[in-house]
Each structure stands twice: as C-alpha cells, then as structure tokens.
Amino acid sequence: MFAFILRRLFQSLIVMLSVALIAFAMFRFVGDPVNQIVSIDTPQAQVAEIRRSLGLDDPFLVQFARYIWNAARLEFGVSYQFRLPVISLLGERAPATLELALMSALFSLVVGIPMGVYTALKRESWLAKVFQAVSLIGISLPTFLIGILLIYLFSVTLGVLPSFGRGEVVRLGSWWTTGLLTVSGLKALVLPSITLGLFQMTLIMRLVRAEMLEVLRADYIKFARARGLKTRAVHFGHALKNTLVPVITIAGLQLGSIIAFAIITETVFQWPGMGQLFLRSVQNVDIPIMAAYLMLISFLFVTINLAVDLLYAAVDPRLRATVGAH
Amino acid sequence: MSFKTNCLAAVAGLALLCGTAQAQTLRYANQGELKSLDPYTVNETTTHAHLGHPYEGLIRRGKNLEILPGLAESWTISDDGKTWRFALRKGVKFHGGEDFTADDVVFSADRARAPGSNVQTRVPTGTKVVKIDDHTVEFQLTSPNPILHYQWDTWYILSKTWAEKNNSTAPTPASATTPTFASLNANGTGAFKVESHQPGVKTVFKVNENWWNKSPEHNLKEIVFTPIASDATRVAALLSGEVDVIEPVPIQDIQRVNGTGTVQVLTGPELRTIFLGMDQVRDELVESSVKGKNPFKDIRVRKAFYQAIDIETIKTRVMRGLATPSPLMIAPELFPHTGFTRAKFDATEAKKLLTDAGYPDGFTVGMDCPNDRYVNDGQICQAVVGMLARIGVKVNLNAQPKGQYFAKVLKPGGYNTSFYLLGWTPGTSDSHNVLFDIMGCRDNPASSRGEANVAGYCNKKVDELTDKIIVEADKAKRDAMIKEAFQIAADDFGYIPLHQQALAWGVSKKVKLTQRADNAVHFQYAVKE
Numbered sequence: 001m002f003a004f005i006l007r008r009l010f011q012s013l014i015v016m017l018s019v020a021l022i023a024f025a026m027f028r029f030v031g032d033p034v035n036q037i038v039s040i041d042t043p044q045a046q047v048a049e050i051r052r053s054l055g056l057d058d059p060f061l062v063q064f065a066r067y068i069w070n071a072a073r074l075e076f077g078v079s080y081q082f083r084l085p086v087i088s089l090l091g092e093r094a095p096a097t098l099e100l101a102l103m104s105a106l107f108s109l110v111v112g113i114p115m116g117v118y119t120a121l122k123r124e125s126w127l128a129k130v131f132q133a134v135s136l137i138g139i140s141l142p143t144f145l146i147g148i149l150l151i152y153l154f155s156v157t158l159g160v161l162p163s164f165g166r167g168e169v170v171r172l173g174s175w176w177t178t179g180l181l182t183v184s185g186l187k188a189l190v191l192p193s194i195t196l197g198l199f200q201m202t203l204i205m206r207l208v209r210a211e212m213l214e215v216l217r218a219d220y221i222k223f224a225r226a227r228g229l230k231t232r233a234v235h236f237g238h239a240l241k242n243t244l245v246p247v248i249t250i251a252g253l254q255l256g257s258i259i260a261f262a263i264i265t266e267t268v269f270q271w272p273g274m275g276q277l278f279l280r281s282v283q284n285v286d287i288p289i290m291a292a293y294l295m296l297i298s299f300l301f302v303t304i305n306l307a308v309d310l311l312y313a314a315v316d317p318r319l320r321a322t323v324g325a326h
Numbered sequence: 327m328s329f330k331t332n333c334l335a336a337v338a339g340l341a342l343l344c345g346t347a348q349a350q351t352l353r354y355a356n357q358g359e360l361k362s363l364d365p366y367t368v369n370e371t372t373t374h375a376h377l378g379h380p381y382e383g384l385i386r387r388g389k390n391l392e393i394l395p396g397l398a399e400s401w402t403i404s405d406d407g408k409t410w411r412f413a414l415r416k417g418v419k420f421h422g423g424e425d426f427t428a429d430d431v432v433f434s435a436d437r438a439r440a441p442g443s444n445v446q447t448r449v450p451t452g453t454k455v456v457k458i459d460d461h462t463v464e465f466q467l468t469s470p471n472p473i474l475h476y477q478w479d480t481w482y483i484l485s486k487t488w489a490e491k492n493n494s495t496a497p498t499p500a501s502a503t504t505p506t507f508a509s510l511n512a513n514g515t516g517a518f519k520v521e522s523h524q525p526g527v528k529t530v531f532k533v534n535e536n537w538w539n540k541s542p543e544h545n546l547k548e549i550v551f552t553p554i555a556s557d558a559t560r561v562a563a564l565l566s567g568e569v570d571v572i573e574p575v576p577i578q579d580i581q582r583v584n585g586t587g588t589v590q591v592l593t594g595p596e597l598r599t600i601f602l603g604m605d606q607v608r609d610e611l612v613e614s615s616v617k618g619k620n621p622f623k624d625i626r627v628r629k630a631f632y633q634a635i636d637i638e639t640i641k642t643r644v645m646r647g648l649a650t651p652s653p654l655m656i657a658p659e660l661f662p663h664t665g666f667t668r669a670k671f672d673a674t675e676a677k678k679l680l681t682d683a684g685y686p687d688g689f690t691v692g693m694d695c696p697n698d699r700y701v702n703d704g705q706i707c708q709a710v711v712g713m714l715a716r717i718g719v720k721v722n723l724n725a726q727p728k729g730q731y732f733a734k735v736l737k738p739g740g741y742n743t744s745f746y747l748l749g750w751t752p753g754t755s756d757s758h759n760v761l762f763d764i765m766g767c768r769d770n771p772a773s774s775r776g777e778a779n780v781a782g783y784c785n786k787k788v789d790e791l792t793d794k795i796i797v798e799a800d801k802a803k804r805d806a807m808i809k810e811a812f813q814i815a816a817d818d819f820g821y822i823p824l825h826q827q828a829l830a831w832g833v834s835k836k837v838k839l840t841q842r843a844d845n846a847v848h849f850q851y852a853v854k855e
Binding site: 034047148269277 | 355361364368447498506527552554555556563698727729733736737777
C-alpha cells in the first residue's frame, strides 16, 4: 500500500511538472508582456530595461528552472499588471470562486436529483418532457450565452437580480470573504450559480434518470413491491439510495471541473474570482498569474484524482491485491 | 442617512427640496481595471483618468482640453525659454493633512524620473528642478521647450513626507517583488480620496471635504468604480440601473441603449488617429510576392493604396457612422485640419497608378492588424483587404490579439511587418510627438526618433522642421512649420490616415457629464439627480 501511494505521488509530481512545462512553453506565444506594461510612446531604452529587470531576456530553460525553483518554495512571483504578489491576488479571489463552485454544485444536486427521479418515475408526463428539454438546453447551450440570457431576463427586463459582482460581502477571519450572509450577496449568487451549475445539473439529472431506470428493473425492487411496501418507500428508500453511489462519485469529480471552468461564468458576471483574474491575465499577458493559476488547477485535479485512486484502493480489495502482486 | 430616508423625512413639508442638493453616489464601470494606485507605474489614459480623482498635477486640462492652472496658480517663462517659474497654490493640503509645498514638486519630479517610472517623459532629461521658496519652483531646462507643461495634467504630485514615511520614495517598478505602499494607497490633493481599493475588483472614492476648490461642480459624495470586462454585462448593468456610467459602449449596442429612454450614449470624436502604415525601409518586403524590390518605396504604389480605400464605406458600414475620416495623422482638436483634404477615393485611378508603377496585375502582401485594441480594428482591416482586392492587390490578413500584434510589429519585434494598422494618440497632445515618434527617420539607432515609426517613413525635411518645432516658442511660426511638415508627409503618402474613432460613453439620464475628447472619464464635472 505504501509503495502504491508513493508511486502515485511521484506520478502526480510528474504530471504537475509537465503542466508547468507545457504552460511555460505556451507563454512564449501569448505575446510580449512588456508591451502591456508600457505605453506605446515609452522610449525603447526604458522598455529594454523593464524586459531585463523582469528576467525576460534569459533563455527559456533558465526562466523555467527559476520558475520551478520559486514555485517549489511557494513563491509565484509578482503580477505584471497589478504589481502585487500572485499568491495574495489568488488568495484574495479564492473565496469568491470556491463559494460560487460550492453553490453551483449544491444547485446541481438539489435540482438535478429530484428532476432525475421524477423523469424516471413519470416518464410519460408532460413535466418530465419539459425537464428533458431543459436538460437538452443545459447540455447544448454555451455557458456565456446562458449567462447573458439570464442577465437579460432577470436583471434588465425584470430588474430583480443583479447582473454583475458579488454584492455586499462579509469578512470572516483574516482572508475569507463570504456573500452568503447578506441579502445582496445571496441575490448576486443566484444567476452565476445557475449558469455554472446548469451543465452539471443536466448531467446529474440524466445520470440519476438512467440509474433509476436500471435499478427499478432490478429484482430487489420487484421483491420490495411484492412485500407490499409503499411506493414511496420503494422509490426513495431502496431505488434512489442505490443510484446515489455513482452520482456522488461523479459530483465529487465534477467539483474540480466546476472550479476550473468557472472562468467563463466569472467573466460574464464580473465575478471577482480566480477564473476571471486568469482570463484578464491572458489578455494582459500576465505570465506569473497564468502560470500560478494553471499550477493551482493542475494541483486540484491531481489531488482529486489521487484521493479517488486511494479511496478506490481502500474500498476495492481486488485493486489492492493487484497492487501487491506488482 | 441615505437619500431615500432623507426624502421620506422631507416628504411632509419640503418635498420640493429633495433631489436637488443631495450629495450622490455615482457608480461607474469601465472595461479595464485600475491596476495600481501609484501614478507613476502605468502610463495609460484610463489609469490616469481614475487617478485624476485623488491626485492633481501642476496644471489641469479643462472640458475642452484647454490648459488651466492646477496646483500651480501661474507660471512665467524666461526670454530664452529655458527657465520656467511656477507659483504654487497656497493653503492646499494633501488628504493625509500634509501641506503642499515646493518640496513635494521637487520630490515628485525626481520620483517621476527615477528608474522604474513610466512617466519619465513628463520632465525632460537634464532638467534641474529648484525650490525657490515654499511656494515657488523653477524648472531649468537644457533647451527651450514650449510644450513643457502639456502633459502635466497627468503628472501627479505626491506628498514627500507621506512617501518617505511609507517607504514609497521610489516609483513602484514593473519588476517590484513586494507591493509598495503607494500602489495600494493614494494621498493626493484632489477632489476625491481613495476610500478602499481592491485591485481589479472595486475602488471606492469619497469626496474630499477639504479640497482647495471650494465650489466644485460635482454634487457627489462617493464614486464606486467596478471594472466589467464583458461588453454584454457592462451594457446590461447600465440598462438595469446598477451603474450610472459605463465606458465604452460597444458601437453595435448604441442604438439599443439609446432606445431605452433611461440612458443615453454620449458620442464624440476621440483624439486617437487610426492609420495604415507601409514598410518603406526594407529592400524586399517580409511578406510579399514581389521579390528583390520593395513596392512601397514607390510613391505611386503608396498613393494607389491610399486612393483604393473607400473611407466613407469604412465610416458608414464598419464604424456605423462613429468615425471622423482624417486627412492628417493627428486629430483636429490637437491641430486644425484646415487646408488639408484626403486624397479622393478612386479605384480606377488607383489601378492606373499600380499599372504605371509596374504592377498591372497587382501583387500579394501580408498585413498585420490587432483585433482587440481599437474600435472594430479587425473589421476595418477586413474591409481594407476587400478594397485592395478591387485593384488587384491580394492581402493576406493576420489579425491577432494586441499582445501578439504589438510584439510582432513594434521595435522589440524588429518592425516585423509589411503593412499594418495602428492607432496613435500623442501623449503630449501636441503635433511634435507625432512628427518625432511616428514620422521621424529611424536611421540613427542612438536616437529615440522614429521609434514608433514602424513603416520607416523618412523625409529629412520633416526631421529638420521637427527639430525647429520643439524649440520654437512663437505659436504662429510654430504652427506654420507643423503645417509644412504635415504637408510634406501627406504629399509623400508616407502613411494612410484613416479616421479618428468615436468615444461612446453610456450615461444614465440622471447624470450630467462632460465628455472630453481624450476619453478621460472625470467626475469632477458630474452632476447626478
């Protein structure tokens, strides 16, 4: 087991190093960061001086090695555009992203599971067909379009929900900010959470529906019915319970992608999170932020995958056995 | 107490009074963020405009960009034009309570010229800044410079004691490894103080009750600034009343915004000139079917390109009317266009010129264009491609984001282009900048002349005039020389000026605001109902 964990950790390290290398290689094609710092009529001598002081004159491998060395010590440098340490910029924006991701995940579960159950149980009803149609929209419409449509309907036409920002936030502790404790903060969360969670919601709804249909055909459901249990108890006590195992696995894995793919939603709603910071950094060729963000996201995915692998190994004795045989 | 509760309290007796003299909160969204509060870090219009709320310069620019006294009440220039003496405003205090004196000006001049500053051009090299007494400062120049103070509306004065106390005497350089105090805090003399600043998220300005100008035009108590990068969201925020002012409004949305009745779009010509440049330096173009020679060295080819471009179509179709075609490389607000006209659009004539030049079947040339820098820049280039196709020139368009574009075509990229689109606003608001930076010969590598002259247009007569213009103090003589220089460049078809793009600010009908042609959004003049 110990050898297994060690090997997985080593693999994770290789993955992160590769991400860093690929990301770093790509930065050479995003343009010249110095042009974003200076004005067009800045004398070229001054431009050259800035380039030199940022270490952009050094060969690629030197820059990369320096970056990895610093990253290993958790030093991600200073943002070119804000002149602030990247780590504090990302830290300041992490609560916004995490809160949004959590609310979207919650939304997708709370709405997706009942919808999935309903469509499985009442396959022929018109409401089930409406749900199916909605899920089709959720799967096929791009996020930014859904966001803009929601803004247009709920902010511009009806005027009930804000179109951008986090509303009022409350500071908890030294760095965490939350919008969950104020009315404007909660209102501001509604539209972005729906936009971000819609895809996951449809995914969960379809998953629950398919699993339910499968389970409902199983023998133990037939026996439960034969035992004269109430329909309610059969559906929710036996059928739903058994569908939830894969749903929870998927939802857990998807949390990583919700955080990573919040980029678009955050940009549409001007949500002050990490994804929006990343997208603006791409436009402004702010390499330190881009690099740190990509490292962070790859770390997130690697950690989730590692945790899942370890859990599976713990849960599934067969896997453990093969590991031991190696 | 909020405006609403005030009104409620007043409803019984004084309903008429409410809504007139109340101090208001103005909410403003811009597509770009306020990156640093250090006024010497970023040299860019939007940042300077933001920082014009807490900070002030020795001069101000008025609603029509006229020069007005700012922190300097008056100034005199010696007969040789080399010594400028400024009388500073008395009784001015910084937000932190420090008195404004000559020491602050001397300090700010040194800080602006220090390594890492991006506003080094504000004070010419070699200038001695001398304190005469607490409220008099002398600038001793090495050569006369009649436009010394032109850019000083955005050379903001910092408090020396404040900077020293907070370890911010050096400007926050691009390569700073730790944030400086000055990049997160501001202490100016201006009409508004910075209440809170979260970089890239939100900045709140509060009115400065102790501003030296006792009768401000605005009636605001607070300005809340939020950057909103997404065009659609920014417009939605304005339409839903969540913000009062946005900049810019995408031109395709202008009609819709105006149609709502609650908001309007203020439009006007901007100072930036959009133009096309043709590489006239290389003996063979980087990207062209013509080998062994450079077709753009032939004035007939340049003229043919010029005349092939239907500027009216670009104006009406691509820019939806929001552009002013320009015969000059500078906006009419900065130098009058009287006596200049654009060479007429005439595709037949253009075709004939190409044939005369030896290209009856045209040729192929590559074109570089940004697609996220200027208003509809990518579309303008596409239109140009179509227009040149009519005279047989095949253009391979390479439109890319500004990050890559500027890296390719500007000096650090080795002027790696044959044909390109660029926009230029002279930072000094003066013609000399255009003549020196984009029309000056690039042949002397030691000089900074022509550094932005990507096309490499060169005419020694223009350079000679430019050198005289910088030292000439007599305005009439100076303008005559500027006119002559521009005429020479126009006759050479050195560049193809296209237009000045329009500004578009979305403003709630509750707000009265003056739109300045330099696109600086200043709320010193804003009145909100």
